[in-house]
Amino acid sequence: MAQQTIEQGLPPRPDNGTELLDVPDGWEAREVEQFLYREARLADENDYDGWEALWTDDAIYWVPVDGEGDHPRTTVSIIFDNRSRISTRMKQVKTGKRYAQAPPSNLRRIIGNVELLGGRANAEGGVDIEIGANVLAFESRPRGNTLWGGRTTYRLRRVDGQILLAYKKVVLVDNEQAVPTLGFLI
């Protein structure tokens, strides 16, 4: 893969392309958790505008297949959205005719085992805080109920005094199996 990366001029993998630094100063676990819970609630309640407003301009939202996934530019993923594609995804669902979410799923999720893992240098010259957490989401749809479990890695950044989400990777526990339609925001 390293050879392929050089030959094809690929960017580094977004999950481990740079060294994990110390947790940057000025972050409190409680404040981080409150942000994660809010992000989860906006997703659970299908508040698409509120959820989209959480993201930075260089955002990455990634749900790989096969464990941690391979390089997302050369291998398929369940989701690999940049900021523009997040926006397209939200525009589509807001038409009310994104049938995989029309009617929308009924959802509630638990975020737990929150750990402040370290810092990641970002393209703007700053350092984002990287957080790991477990997620268990209960989805109800006419096709039946689905329990989704996963490990989420987040990167948060302070922009003009606000906390924003720069990166979210959700590794589904069962992503080596066939999974049902994932129409909601995991």
Add this chain to the structure above:
Amino acid sequence: MTAVVPSESEVQEGGSRYDRLIQPARVHGTLYTDPSIFAEELRKIWHKTWVFVGHESEVPQVNDYVRKQLADQDVVMTRDKEGEVHLLINRCAHRGLQVCDDKAGNSSSFRCPYHGWTYRNTGELLGYPYNKGYGGKKQLPLGMGKVARVASYQGFVFGSLAAEGQSLEDHLGAAKGEIDRLVGLSPEGKVSLDAGWLRHKTRSNWKFLAENETDGYHPQFVHGSIFGVTGSPIGELYSDNSTAVTRNLGDGHSENDLRPEFRGFAEPMRWFGTTPDRVPNYVAAMKEAHGEDADRLMIEGAPHVMIFPNLFIAEIQVFNIQPVAVGECVQYATAVQFDGGHELNMRMVSQSIGSVGPAGMLLADDTEMYERNQRGVAMADPEWLDVRRGLHRESVDEDGFTIGTATDETGMRGFWNHYKSLMEAED
């Protein structure tokens, strides 16, 4: 789930069971819900005809292997030391265990974890522990089961569990030309399917997927949400004004032939939604490889073809449909990768992630339709599904194939004709 009340169709006199259930303009709902029909399909279709399994590029090196599904069979696709591709049934000849546990890897042999029986990657039994228990002989006439016939076309690997039957080339028939058309878009004349597979669990009968793959009637409605917000012109290809045709290629295969639309525009790479200046290296490589023919190839683009029973090539994606139960299947999807087309390959991966798989902006909505179809056919009345669209305006093209307009159900009718002929055959 099964309709148990004798229906109008079932009590009609004469004809085979499938004559009654499959008629020119309609098919019966029990075809999607009756577990006994599903069991019969496994025997008469999935265990008999040629089934798409994978691609040679998934086992590029000698001794590479990858686990695959052929309907209900767990198989291991291997490449032996001579470079030949095999499909082994993943089952120990001794006590029936799964022999190969890893999803993919490189090994010349597999060892069953239960009693240590070891098999070569051609399926032959290499050895077993404590041979006195078998009279001290070194050889036992046992080996891993094999998919009886394995053949590939342009690297697409198919297996047939029946030892005898028509050749793969005969099975593919006119669909071969569509695979050639895909491969012709590679500057090296070769495609790879090595970008990994999305696996989408679908609570629906497999036939709803096969029927939908060349249904040009649904895109404007099911996918209007994404065409609308992205300004995509794809929907127009399947409108009432489209010059595209739906073609029954025979043997259950069918296609939406979009070439008339793209020829009308005569713009290379329009089929991919881009322009030559955005992929200059690819265009140059195509011109070098194909000379004067390059422009035509790049104008006409890739095929949209359903190859019976489970291979669907949707321009830049390849799908594999795996039946699991009467009301469940798995859709596998990957991005086509053109050898020598690096510039395009990353774009095809990116577009595929956006459109297909469990969260795709196109396929998640199709899948919602299949699942609602499946719930619907369990309802009592009406018992039939209608497939008459365009029947009155079908014609025969210069090659003798039946064609309809872009939105006609010509492909579905071809599917059902072939299905009926297979299901009526003796077990």
